[in-house]
Amino acid sequence: MKQYARECILNRKDYIPGKPIEEVQKEFGITDIIKMASNENPMGTSPKAIEAMIEEVKTNSCRYPVSLCTELAGKLAKRLGVAENQIYIDNGGDAVITMYGLTFFNPDDEIVTADTTFPAYENITTKMGATIKKIPLTQGGYFDLPAMLKAVTEKTKTVFICSPNNPTGPITPKKDIIDFLDKVPSSTLVFLDEAYIDFVDNEDCVDSISLLGKYKNLVVMRTFSKVMGLAALRCGYCVADSEIVRAMMKAREPFPVNRIAQAGASAALDDAEFYEKTLANNREAKKYYYDEFDRMGLKYYPSESNFICVDLGADSEEVFNAMLRNGVIIRPLASQGLPTCARITFGLPEENKRTIASLSKALGK
Numbered sequence: 001m002k003q004y005a006r007e008c009i010l011n012r013k014d015y016i017p018g019k020p021i022e023e024v025q026k027e028f029g030i031t032d033i034i035k036m037a038s039n040e041n042p043m044g045t046s047p048k049a050i051e052a053m054i055e056e057v058k059t060n061s062c063r064y065p066v067s068l069c070t071e072l073a074g075k076l077a078k079r080l081g082v083a084e085n086q087i088y089i090d091n092g093g094d095a096v097i098t099m100y101g102l103t104f105f106n107p108d109d110e111i112v113t114a115d116t117t118f119p120a121y122e123n124i125t126t127k128m129g130a131t132i133k134k135i136p137l138t139q140g141g142y143f144d145l146p147a148m149l150k151a152v153t154e155k156t157k158t159v160f161i162c163s164p165n166n167p168t169g170p171i172t173p174k175k176d177i178i179d180f181l182d183k184v185p186s187s188t189l190v191f192l193d194e195a196y197i198d199f200v201d202n203e204d205c206v207d208s209i210s211l212l213g214k215y216k217n218l219v220v221m222r223t224f225s226k227v228m229g230l231a232a233l234r235c236g237y238c239v240a241d242s243e244i245v246r247a248m249m250k251a252r253e254p255f256p257v258n259r260i261a262q263a264g265a266s267a268a269l270d271d272a273e274f275y276e277k278t279l280a281n282n283r284e285a286k287k288y289y290y291d292e293f294d295r296m297g298l299k300y301y302p303s304e305s306n307f308i309c310v311d312l313g314a315d316s317e318e319v320f321n322a323m324l325r326n327g328v329i330i331r332p333l334a335s336q337g338l339p340t341c342a343r344i345t346f347g348l349p350e351e352n353k354r355t356i357a358s359l360s361k362a363l364g365k
């Protein structure tokens with residue numbers, strides 16, 4: 001293959017996604033399975049979105065999508081108080097990150113991020129043949145922005161910040177982000193991934209959109225996969241200076257967001273009831289896990305998202321396998337450098353109870 005494929009692609013490690021329910025059914029012959037591994041929405045999908053998607057399937061399946069996602073971009077722009085040409089929408093946040101790298105990264109570029117964060121940043125960096133610099137998180141699982149600033153050189157094209165961070169869970173405090181934006185050279189773009197922003201319950205969270213006017217090198221990414229419950233449909237976006245968006249539009253596919261996703265995302269934006277119900281369930285689940293982990297004497301990172309990163313004090317791959325046999329899928333984090341930690345998505349009350357029961361059994365606690 002070496003004679004055909006780009007070396008930087010062949011050198012990449014395989015990505016291991018959260019284990020799908022279907023695979024566990026096949027492997028263990030069990031049917032009653034709960035997936036607490038991929039930070040999906042346990043409340044399902046907004047009923048308004050489902051209605052709009054069914055209507056779109058019925059009436060417009062034969063038509064190509066609206067390339068510029070005009071209705072959705074317009075709604076987002078109005079809601080966020082930015083111009084429509086500051087919004088870039090693609091096939092999930094993953095595709096936004098990929099198209100961003102495709103647009104901006106050259107093989108000579110350096111990209112700075114944290115050592116334990118969302119793997120997509122490293123993925124696109126290596127796919128483009130650029131160099132990744134990973135700076136350790138602080139003890140509390142926070143991005144160490146002063147250390148990341150020190151790692152920035154004239155070759156640094158982008159710094160990726162994930163806030164709240166996946167997989168640890170905390171936000172990067174407002175002051176840290178503003179200090180960083182003040183000091184980082186304007187030749188370096190700052191990509192702020194806010195996939196979990198809606199779940200944040202912390203006044204120290206920066207209003208990133210309001211910073212876009214001042215910092216032209218800031219890109220803010222969000223997704224419909226989490227709080228909106230549209231992970232299967234694939235729709236995410238970023239907000240940035242219109243010139244950044246214009247450049248990314250040149251790299252993207254002509255029809256990256258299918259019609260069903262556009263209709264669902266647009267309708268979900270009007271479903272305040274579903275949004276609030278999702279957040280209420282999330283708050284309740286967070287408290288439940290905090291209480292249970294305290295009872296079991298397990299350490300965890302403070303969560304500002306829809307999941308929690310817990311230190312099991314044991315090989316998390318073994319615990320994961322034991323829990324699979326009970327039909328509970330969690331996410332062990334050895335591949336992300338945290339061999340005793342696991343990430344557990346907040347579920348419905350009965351799912352959370354079952355997860356804790358299975359975990360207690362696996363740990364003998």
Ligand SMILES: Cc1ncc(COP(=O)(O)O)c(C=O)c1O
Pocket residue numbers: 038039091092093094095118162165166193195196222223224225231235236
């Ligand atoms: C931090 C972070 N960013 C981006 C994404 C991509 O989300 P999606 O491609 O589903 O929009 C995820 C998905 O889990 C994530 O955790």
